[in-house]
Amino acid sequence: xxxxYKTRTQVVVEEIRKRILSGxxxxxxxxxxxxxAEELNVSRxxxxxxxxxxxxxxxxxxxxxxxxxxxxxxxxQVTELFELRALLECDLLRRAIPLMTDEVFKxxxxxxxxxxxxxxxxxxxxxxxxxxxxxxxTLYRPAGRHKTVELVHNLMINSDRYIRFHLLLAGGVTKADxxxxxxxxxxQSKDIEGACQLLQxxxxxxxxxxxxxxxxxxxx
Amino acid sequence: xxxxYKTRTQVVVEEIRKRILSGxxxxxxxxxxxxxAEELNVSRxxxxxxxxxxxxxxxxxxxxxxxxxxxxxxxxQVTELFELRALLECDLLRRAIPLMTDEVFKxxxxxxxxxxxxxxxxxxxxxxxxxxxxxxxTLYRPAGRHKTVELVHNLMINSDRYIRFHLLLAGGVTKADxxxxxxxxxxQSKDIEGACQLLQxxxxxxxxxxxxxxxxxxxx
DNA sequence: GCAGGATATATTGTATACAATAAATGATAT
DNA sequence: ATATCATTTATTGTATACAATATATCCTGC
Numbered sequence: 001x002x003x004x005y006k007t008r009t010q011v012v013v014e015e016i017r018k019r020i021l022s023g024x025x026x027x028x029x030x031x032x033x034x035x036x037a038e039e040l041n042v043s044r045x046x047x048x049x050x051x052x053x054x055x056x057x058x059x060x061x062x063x064x065x066x067x068x069x070x071x072x073x074x075x076x077q078v079t080e081l082f083e084l085r086a087l088l089e090c091d092l093l094r095r096a097i098p099l100m101t102d103e104v105f106k107x108x109x110x111x112x113x114x115x116x117x118x119x120x121x122x123x124x125x126x127x128x129x130x131x132x133x134x135x136x137x138t139l140y141r142p143a144g145r146h147k148t149v150e151l152v153h154n155l156m157i158n159s160d161r162y163i164r165f166h167l168l169l170a171g172g173v174t175k176a177d178x179x180x181x182x183x184x185x186x187x188q189s190k191d192i193e194g195a196c197q198l199l200q201x202x203x204x205x206x207x208x209x210x211x212x213x214x215x216x217x218x219x220x
Numbered sequence: 221x222x223x224x225y226k227t228r229t230q231v232v233v234e235e236i237r238k239r240i241l242s243g244x245x246x247x248x249x250x251x252x253x254x255x256x257a258e259e260l261n262v263s264r265x266x267x268x269x270x271x272x273x274x275x276x277x278x279x280x281x282x283x284x285x286x287x288x289x290x291x292x293x294x295x296x297q298v299t300e301l302f303e304l305r306a307l308l309e310c311d312l313l314r315r316a317i318p319l320m321t322d323e324v325f326k327x328x329x330x331x332x333x334x335x336x337x338x339x340x341x342x343x344x345x346x347x348x349x350x351x352x353x354x355x356x357x358t359l360y361r362p363a364g365r366h367k368t369v370e371l372v373h374n375l376m377i378n379s380d381r382y383i384r385f386h387l388l389l390a391g392g393v394t395k396a397d398x399x400x401x402x403x404x405x406x407x408q409s410k411d412i413e414g415a416c417q418l419l420q421x422x423x424x425x426x427x428x429x430x431x432x433x434x435x436x437x438x439x440x
Numbered sequence: 441g442c443a444g445g446a447t448a449t450a451t452t453g454t455a456t457a458c459a460a461t462a463a464a465t466g467a468t469a470t
Numbered sequence: 471a472t473a474t475c476a477t478t479t480a481t482t483g484t485a486t487a488c489a490a491t492a493t494a495t496c497c498t499g500c
Contacts, residue, residue, distance in 0.1 A: 005461090007284050007483065033452070043485045045265070048453085049272055056276030064227050065452055065491050080365050087311055145300050151371075225491090227453065253482070263455045268483085285461050285482055446497075453490070458483105465478070470471105 008042050012050035015040060020059050020070050021129075021160050027072035031060065058158045075214035078162050082207030085155050088148060089140065089203065090196045096143035097192050104142055105188055111135045112180050119173050128173065129160050135180060139187060162210045169213055228262050232270035235260060240279050240290050241349075241380050247292035251280065278378045295434035298382050302427030305375050308368060309360065309423065310416045316363035317412050324362055325408055331355045332400050339393050348393065349380050355400060359407060382430045389433055 016036070019025040031051060037044045051068045054060040062068045073081070115131040133156045140149050167173050179202050186195035236256070239245040251271060257264045271288045274280040282288045293301070335351040353376045360369050387393050399422050406415035 005284075009483080010284075032450095034450090044452090045484055045486095049269065049483095052269060052272050053276070056273070064225075064230075066493095067452065077367060080367050084365075084368055084371075087307065091307055145304075147297060147300055148304055151304075229453080252480095254480095264482090265454055265456095269453095286463095287482065441500105443500090444498090446495105448493105448495070450493070451491085453488100455488075456486085458485075460483070461481085463478105463480075465476100467474100467476075469474085 007046075009046040009049045009053075012036070012040055012042060012046050013053050016050055016054060017057070017059060017157075020054075021157070023161065023164065025070050027070050027161070029070050031068040031070065033067070057154055073158075073162075075211050075218055078159075078214060079207055079211050081155060081159055082203055082210070085152065085159065086200050086203040086207075088152050088155070089136065090200050092140040092143045092145060092148060092152065093187075093199055094192055094196055095145065096140050097187050097190055097195060099142040099144070100139075100187055101142070104138060105184060108135055108138045108184055111138060112177070112184070115180075116177055119177075128167070129163060132163075132176070133157075133160075139183070162214070163206065165213050166206050166210050227266075229266040229269045229273075232256070232260055232262060232266050233273050236270055236274060237277070237279060237377075240274075241377070243381065243384070245290050247290050247381070249290050251288040251290065253287070277374055293378075293382075295431055295438055298379075298434060299427055299431050301375060301379055302423055302430070305372065305379065306420050306423040306427075308372050308375070309356065310420050312360040312363045312365060312368060312372065313407075313419055314412055314416055315365065316360055317407050317410055317415060319362040319364070320359075320407055321362070324358060325404060328355055328358045328404055331358060332397070332404070335400075336397055339397075348387070349383060352383075352396070353377075353380075359403070382434070383426065385433050386426050386430050 016025070016031070025031070033044045033047045033051070037047045040047070051060055051062060055062045055068070059071055060068050061071050111131055111134050115128055115135065118128045118131060133153065136156070137149060137153060140152065143149070179198065183195060183198055183202070186198060236245070236251070245251070253264045253267045253271070257267045260267070271280055271282060275282045275288070279291055280288050281291050331351055331354050335348055335355065338348045338351060353373065356376070357369060357373060360372065363369070399418065403415060403418055403422070406418060
């Protein structure tokens with residue numbers, strides 16, 4: 001087991017990210033450096049550096065002399081985010097399928113099972129989300145496109161806040177597992193077109209349902 | 221004219237970015253915080269923050285306790301970068317063409333003319349590069365996909381260092397202008413498929429030529 | 441009461457100082 | 471001579487202190 005020494009900045013990054021994704025820090029909420037620093041028992045320097053990193057991830061917006069806020073995306077922007085994912089993930093999957101080994105299928109299925117287990121304990125939506133991300137990434141990694149995978153990973157993190165709506169309000173979780181199962185089957189039988197089509201549909205359908213929820217709440 | 225007040229960190233970001241893109245800081249070169257701070261007459265804090273931002277841009281790699289280096293990409297990674305651009309830029313162009321107004325064509329053509337002017341003064345490769353970026357972005361912006369455009373912009377910045385090879389060694393500039401002209405024509409006649417195909421070719425061909433140069437220099 | 445401006449307050453931006461880590465150097469034993 | 475460990479040096483990471491900016495409050499005149 002590696003020692004995994006972490007710098008304070010990294011710890012702060014993870015903590016703030018967790019808070020934003022879990023909704024404990026809401027979109028648009030200002031992130032005061034001093035307050036966070038005191039709460040996390042560090043100076044403002046690591047907090048600032050963490051906020052900068054989170055800005056790069058897209059979770060935080062930083063304005064000079066005015067401070068940082070948790071990013072708030074419009075319904076339109078969320079749609080763009082998901083459509084971008086659809087484009088990139090389909091490209092990755094297309095490239096990955098011919099290179100998938102049995103190990104990949106096994107690993108993906110293990111993650112899928114963990115996911116259904118996490119679903120039972122209904123309070124573990126966050127870990128379900130993480131597993132969902134891991135499931136998809138497992139399928140993409142064989143493409144060998146390191147940078148693209150990382151980019152998609154980041155887009156997924158940015159989607160996560162909104163996916164929670166989908167899971168809670170539109171019953172996304174119940175639909176997810178059969179679709180994941182089918183996706184795996186298609187990958188295994190090397191049906192590239194079928195798999196990509198299902199994946200695209202999987203992503204865009206979620207986007208649609210999230211969009212209707214967001215539009216409703218925006219006009220409110 | 222806006223006052224455009226800049227924070228020290230921002231100034232440092234721009235300076236270091238310029239140095240990396242111009243080649244004055246070479247790929248793989250370590251970036252010592254103290255040295256940069258002294259040279260730029262600031263403390264290490266804005267230098268650190270600048271390096272973090274540049275890491276997010278992909279121009280710098282940061283390793284805890286070991287310091288930052290200018291990113292060095294393998295031939296394979298450069299190929300991935302350009303193929304990613306091809307995918308995203310074609311998608312943007314496809315969405316943009318139906319929404320392009322006359323103003324867009326005029327603006328794009330103005331940029332194109334500036335580009336040929338910059339080409340005359342052969343030492344202005346950097347500004348040629350900036351104009352090239354601007355030309356393409358002008359065509360993409362009507363798509364209204366703010367996030368995607370920004371992402372592509374970043375990918376272009378990352379390509380710039382390598383595009384310089386293409387321009388200098390493979391005569392990329394002479395080919396560029398006719399292709400840009402043709403691209404504009406196709407956009408104007410709303411020939412989506414033709415325009416996208418030309419654009420893809422435009423990007424992937426550059427990628428190929430850069431790749432051969434890089435592979436040669438890697439095996440050396 | 442309200443507009444405009446001066447003052448005070450909160451908050452961010454940056455310099456300096458110190459702590460922690462990693463790399464380089466040198467000493468010791470085999 | 472070489473490998474191993476202790477010590478030094480270089481460099482990064484973080485806390486504290488101060489400066490600059492933006493926001494809020496209060497005053498003044500009308």
